[in-house]
Amino acid sequence: MDFASLKAVLRPDQILSGPAAERAYDCDAYTVDKAKPSIIVLPETTEEVAKVVRWCNQHQVPFTARGAGTGLSGGAMPALGGVVISTKKLTRILEIDIENRALHAESGIANRRITDAVADQGLHFAPDPSSQSVSTLGGNIAENAGGPHTLKYGVTVQHILGVTMVDPQGEILTIGGKHGQGPGYDFLGIICGSEGLLGIVTEAWVKLTPVPTEIRTALIAFQTVRQATESVAEIIARGTIPAALEMMDRGIMNAVHAAFGLEFPEAAQALLLVECDGFDEGTVQKEMETVRAVCQENQSLTFVEAADAKERAKLWTARKKGVGAMGRLAPTVVTHDGVIPRSKLPEMLDFVYAVAKEHNIGVANIFHAGDGNLHPCFYFDDREPGVVERVVKAGEDIIRKCVELGGSVTGEHGVGVEKLDLLPLMYTPEDLAAQGLVKQIFDQTGLSNPCKVLPMNRACAEHKLRWRGVAT
Numbered sequence: 001m002d003f004a005s006l007k008a009v010l011r012p013d014q015i016l017s018g019p020a021a022e023r024a025y026d027c028d029a030y031t032v033d034k035a036k037p038s039i040i041v042l043p044e045t046t047e048e049v050a051k052v053v054r055w056c057n058q059h060q061v062p063f064t065a066r067g068a069g070t071g072l073s074g075g076a077m078p079a080l081g082g083v084v085i086s087t088k089k090l091t092r093i094l095e096i097d098i099e100n101r102a103l104h105a106e107s108g109i110a111n112r113r114i115t116d117a118v119a120d121q122g123l124h125f126a127p128d129p130s131s132q133s134v135s136t137l138g139g140n141i142a143e144n145a146g147g148p149h150t151l152k153y154g155v156t157v158q159h160i161l162g163v164t165m166v167d168p169q170g171e172i173l174t175i176g177g178k179h180g181q182g183p184g185y186d187f188l189g190i191i192c193g194s195e196g197l198l199g200i201v202t203e204a205w206v207k208l209t210p211v212p213t214e215i216r217t218a219l220i221a222f223q224t225v226r227q228a229t230e231s232v233a234e235i236i237a238r239g240t241i242p243a244a245l246e247m248m249d250r251g252i253m254n255a256v257h258a259a260f261g262l263e264f265p266e267a268a269q270a271l272l273l274v275e276c277d278g279f280d281e282g283t284v285q286k287e288m289e290t291v292r293a294v295c296q297e298n299q300s301l302t303f304v305e306a307a308d309a310k311e312r313a314k315l316w317t318a319r320k321k322g323v324g325a326m327g328r329l330a331p332t333v334v335t336h337d338g339v340i341p342r343s344k345l346p347e348m349l350d351f352v353y354a355v356a357k358e359h360n361i362g363v364a365n366i367f368h369a370g371d372g373n374l375h376p377c378f379y380f381d382d383r384e385p386g387v388v389e390r391v392v393k394a395g396e397d398i399i400r401k402c403v404e405l406g407g408s409v410t411g412e413h414g415v416g417v418e419k420l421d422l423l424p425l426m427y428t429p430e431d432l433a434a435q436g437l438v439k440q441i442f443d444q445t446g447l448s449n450p451c452k453v454l455p456m457n458r459a460c461a462e463h464k465l466r467w468r469g470v471a472t
C-alpha cells in the first residue's frame with residue numbers, strides 16, 4: 001500500500017513511520033499480543049480525523065484509534081496493520097461551565113487533567129482509573145473505564161453528557177452535548193464501552209461532580225486473605241457503601257516494598273484500603289465505625305486511619321503504585337480482569353492462588369474488591385519457553401470460574417483481543433449476532449479496529465488462535 005497520498009491530508013510532521021515508530025505502537029499494556037501498524041497519524045482536529053478516516057475508506061485500509069496505550073486487553077493494537085490514529089495532539093479543554101457542572105474537552109486529554117482544571121472550584125471528574133495520570137478521556141470512554149471510586153460513583157458512562165465522533169465512514173456525528181442526550185435510543189450508552197469499534201471519539205462533554213467535604217480513609221491489615229475478603233462482603237451486607245473498597249495481597253506488598261521501601265506488618269497477607277466520603281460528618285463517621293467493627297470481628301491485625309490529606313495520600317500509595325511496582329518482581333506482567341459476586345470473593349481468591357500454583361506462575365492481586373472486580377496480576381519472564389501459553393491458560397481458567405460463579409469475563413479492561421474467545425461463555429450465538437448487527441450499522445466495511453471484541457473479518461483468525469497453542 002502506498003501511503004504517500006496521506007501527505008495530502010496531513011502535514012508531514014503529523015505522520016510517523018519506520019521501525020522505531022512501529023515498535024512504539026505495536027501493542028498496548030497487554031504486551032503479549034503485538035502487530036505493527038503501517039503508519040501512525042497525529043491529527044489535531046476532528047476535521048483532520050475525519051479526513052484520515054475518509055482516506056482509509058477510499059483505500060480500504062483498516063484503522064485503529066489510540067489514546068495513551070494503557071489498555072489491558074490489546075484494544076489499541078493494530079491487529080491488521082493499517083493506520084493508527086493517535087489522539088496525542090487532541091488535548092485541549094474547550095469550555096468549562098461551572099454553573100452547569102460540565103466540561104468540554106478533546107478526547108486525547110489525560111483524565112487527571114480534567115480534575116486538575118476544576119479542583120479550585122471544589123469539583124472533579126469522578127471516573128478515576130488507576131492509570132488516570134496518563135490514560136485519555138477517549139480511551140476511558142471506549143473502555144467505559146472504572147476505578148477505585150466506581151463502587152459509589154459509577155463508571156465512565158455515568159459521567160459523559162455527549163460526544164463528537166468520526167464514524168467509520170468519516171462522517172462527523174454529535175451525540176448529546178452539554179445538557180446530555182435527548183429522547184430516543186441511548187446512543188451514548190452504545191458508544192461508551194465500544195472499544196473503538198464504532199468510530200473515533202474526538203471531543204466529549206463530561207459531568208463535574210462536587211468533591212466531598214468529609215473523607216475518611218483507613219488501611220487495614222489481615223493475617224489471611226480470607227479474613228480480608230470476608231470483611232469486604234460483610235461491610236456491604238451491613239448496608240455501608242464506601243467510596244472505595246480496595247484489596248491488595250502479600251505479592252503487591254512485596255512489590256511496593258521492593259520499589260518504594262514501604263513497610264507493612266510482617267504477618268499481613270492482605271490489606272484493605274477503605275475510603276468513606278460524603279457531605280455530612282456524622283454519616284461518614286458512622287460508616288467508618290461499621291468498617292472498623294467488621295474488620296475487628298474478622299481479626300484485623302492493624303487499622304490505620306489517616307488524620308489529614310497528607311496521611312491519606314500515604315495510605316493510598318500502595319494501591320496507586322502497586323501495578324507499576326510489579327515490574328520489580330518479573331520482566332512481564334499480565335493483569336487479568338474478571339467480575340464475581342462479592343459474596344464469592346473468598347472462594348474465588350483461593351481458586352486464583354491454586355491456578356497460579358498449578359501453572360507455576362507468580363501471581364499478585366490488587367483489585368476493586370467492593371465491586372467484586374478482580375485483577376490477578378501474573379508476573380513472569382516471557383523469554384521462558386511455554387510460559388506465555390501457561391499464562392493465557394491460567395487466565396482462561398480464572399475467567400471461566402468467574403462466569404461459573406455468576407460473574408463476567410471483564411469488569412473494566414474490555415474484551416479487545418484478549419477476551420474475544422471467552423465471550424461465548426456469557427452470551428448465546430443469538431446474543432453475539434445481535435451485538436454484531438450494532439457493529440454493522442456503524443461500520444459496514446469493518447475497517448474500524450478490526451479483530452476486536454466481535455471479529456467479522458476472516459483475516460482475524462490468526463489473532464483468535466495466536467496464543468491458543470495453534471498458530472506458529
Ligand SMILES: Cc1cc2nc3c(=O)[nH]c(=O)nc-3n(C[C@H](O)[C@H](O)[C@H](O)COP(=O)(O)OP(=O)(O)OC[C@H]3O[C@@H](n4cnc5c(N)ncnc54)[C@H](O)[C@@H]3O)c2cc1C
Pocket residue numbers: 028029064065066067068069070071072074075076087107108128129130131134135136137138139140141142143144145146147148195196197199200201202323324412413449
Ligand atoms: C497501571 C494501569 C492501571 C489501570 N487501572 C485501571 C483502572 O483502575 N480502571 C480501568 O478501567 N482501567 C484501568 N487500566 C486500563 C486502561 O488504563 C484503561 O482501559 C483506559 O481507559 C485506557 O485509556 P487509553 O487512553 O490508554 O486508551 P488506549 O489503550 O490507547 O485504547 C484503549 C481502547 O480504546 C480505543 N480508543 C482510544 N481512544 C479512542 C477514541 N478517542 N475514540 C474511540 N476509541 C478509542 C482504542 O482503539 C482501544 O480499543 C489500567 C491500566 C494500567 C496500565
